[in-house]
Amino acid sequence: MQTDQRTFVIVGNGVAGTTAAERLRQSDPNCRIVILAAEPYPLYNRVALPRYLKLETPLHKVMLKDEDWHRELGLELHLETRAVKVDPSSRTVVTDRGQEFRYDKLLVATGGRPNRLAVPGGDAHGVFNFQTLDDTKLIMDRVQKARSAVVVGGSFIAYELAEAFRHRGLETTWLIRGSRFLRRILDEEGGRLVDLLAREAGVNVVYGEEVREVATSGGAVSKVITTGGSTIDADIVGLGVGLTLNTELLAGTGVEVRRGVVTDKTLRTSDPDIYAAGDVCEFYDVTIDGYSLLGTWNNSSNHGKTAAANMLGAQETYKQVPSYSSTLFGSTLSVVGATPDSRPDLESVSRLDMESRTYRRIFFWEDRVVGAVFIGGRKGKRQITEMIRDRARVEGPREKLLDL
Numbered sequence: 001m002q003t004d005q006r007t008f009v010i011v012g013n014g015v016a017g018t019t020a021a022e023r024l025r026q027s028d029p030n031c032r033i034v035i036l037a038a039e040p041y042p043l044y045n046r047v048a049l050p051r052y053l054k055l056e057t058p059l060h061k062v063m064l065k066d067e068d069w070h071r072e073l074g075l076e077l078h079l080e081t082r083a084v085k086v087d088p089s090s091r092t093v094v095t096d097r098g099q100e101f102r103y104d105k106l107l108v109a110t111g112g113r114p115n116r117l118a119v120p121g122g123d124a125h126g127v128f129n130f131q132t133l134d135d136t137k138l139i140m141d142r143v144q145k146a147r148s149a150v151v152v153g154g155s156f157i158a159y160e161l162a163e164a165f166r167h168r169g170l171e172t173t174w175l176i177r178g179s180r181f182l183r184r185i186l187d188e189e190g191g192r193l194v195d196l197l198a199r200e201a202g203v204n205v206v207y208g209e210e211v212r213e214v215a216t217s218g219g220a221v222s223k224v225i226t227t228g229g230s231t232i233d234a235d236i237v238g239l240g241v242g243l244t245l246n247t248e249l250l251a252g253t254g255v256e257v258r259r260g261v262v263t264d265k266t267l268r269t270s271d272p273d274i275y276a277a278g279d280v281c282e283f284y285d286v287t288i289d290g291y292s293l294l295g296t297w298n299n300s301s302n303h304g305k306t307a308a309a310n311m312l313g314a315q316e317t318y319k320q321v322p323s324y325s326s327t328l329f330g331s332t333l334s335v336v337g338a339t340p341d342s343r344p345d346l347e348s349v350s351r352l353d354m355e356s357r358t359y360r361r362i363f364f365w366e367d368r369v370v371g372a373v374f375i376g377g378r379k380g381k382r383q384i385t386e387m388i389r390d391r392a393r394v395e396g397p398r399e400k401l402l403d404l
């Protein structure tokens with residue numbers, strides 16, 4: 001009998017949790033790895049959900065892992081099982097099925113849940129979040145019967161919904177509370193370009209407005225009434241109004257939680273046996289000398305790798321450069337590194353070329369480049385990413401980086 005077998009418990013089987021499990025197994029063939037997963041599916045690709053919604057990707061390409069893969073790697077995957085309590089003194093996790101798992105090291109990779117609209121009718125049938133495969137299936141059902149759509153929010157997710165609804169032929173209105181899309185990442189000029197691209201794609205964008213009420217007919221959404229008093233037809237409403245991070249599991253444990261689960265630069269929480277990774281993790285980001293919350297696929301996956309290494313005893317500092325790339329109404333959007341979303345006091349330089357429909361903005365912290373955003377072309381992205389990674393100091397005028 002093995003007496004030195006370590007047990008790792010991972011809560012959440014998104015890309016952060018599943019990548020960590022795979023890494024743990026690669027490094028330790030004998031350990032016990034338990035994955036607790038609230039959703040009914042093994043890992044699937046959230047990034048591919050917009051393409052699935054647009055009927056551009058079949059379901060089997062959205063799915064990334066199956067139960068056989070877990071079995072072959074000896075990963076104990078418990079689907080539709082929610083971890084509800086952690087007791088750090090006995091190092092146990094309790095689930096909503098009444099199971100108890102003892103851990104040597106615990107990884108919290110629970111992501112977030114999308115916010116709802118706290119207005120009359122906000123929970124009506126036909127008002128959807130866009131986070132999970134099940135959300136997407138419900139949206140697809142409703143889209144088939146819909147002619148008009150309203151999308152709410154100035155986030156990446158709101159964009160994905162606006163683009164997908166329009167792509168599926170719906171009359172689409174996009175309500176943005178602020179003065180532009182991604183108002184902290186883009187400046188006014190970047191916002192102007194996105195506005196043009198959206199309008200050319202046939203999306204009616206309305207700024208400075210929120211939803212006052214969702215009106216229903218026959219039990220389902222039929223109209224949206226805005227704070228400015230407009231009434232807009234909507235057979236479907238899509239929400240992209242932010243995430244609440246799933247930190248409740250750690251309530252009462254003494255582990256430091258702010259908006260996310262706080263970790264040091266090695267992704268370890270204030271409890272030496274508990275780590276966090278992915279969207280839920282508010283980690284000490286050495287590129288900006290401060291704490292960051294990020295919501296990107298590659299950041300979550302890289303977090304999973306670093307957390308696994310450190311759960312096995314390494315002391316690796318997390319210093320990957322996150323990136324987010326997506327379509328943007330027939331153009332492209334790419335964000336690398338840190339943005340004012342993580343640190344509002346970053347300085348920046350930007351350039352818009354309306355003729356070629358390109359825009360770039362580069363962010364600085366002290367004398368280093370720490371992030372950038374590119375619309376309509378990624379020229380210079382590789383060099384900027386290397387500069388961020390290498391913590392290179394910028395000598396001379398910062399504007400020269402706009403010419404890379």
Ligand SMILES: Cc1cc2nc3c(=O)[nH]c(=O)nc-3n(C[C@H](O)[C@H](O)[C@H](O)COP(=O)(O)OP(=O)(O)OC[C@H]3O[C@@H](n4cnc5c(N)ncnc54)[C@H](O)[C@@H]3O)c2cc1C
Nearest residue numbers: 012014015016038046082083110111278279295296297300
């Ligand atoms: C529609 C959409 C499009 C996106 N597009 C892009 C893109 O183009 N590029 C990009 O970089 N990123 C994109 N993202 C963001 C990216 O998908 C996320 O950053 C990433 O998937 C987060 O991974 P995660 O493992 O941290 O969390 P999640 O994927 O959120 O996984 C966490 C899992 O934990 C489970 N869980 C929560 N609490 C518990 C509990 N108590 N017990 C058990 N299980 C629990 C949840 O149900 C969930 O399945 C997109 C996201 C969405 C929704």
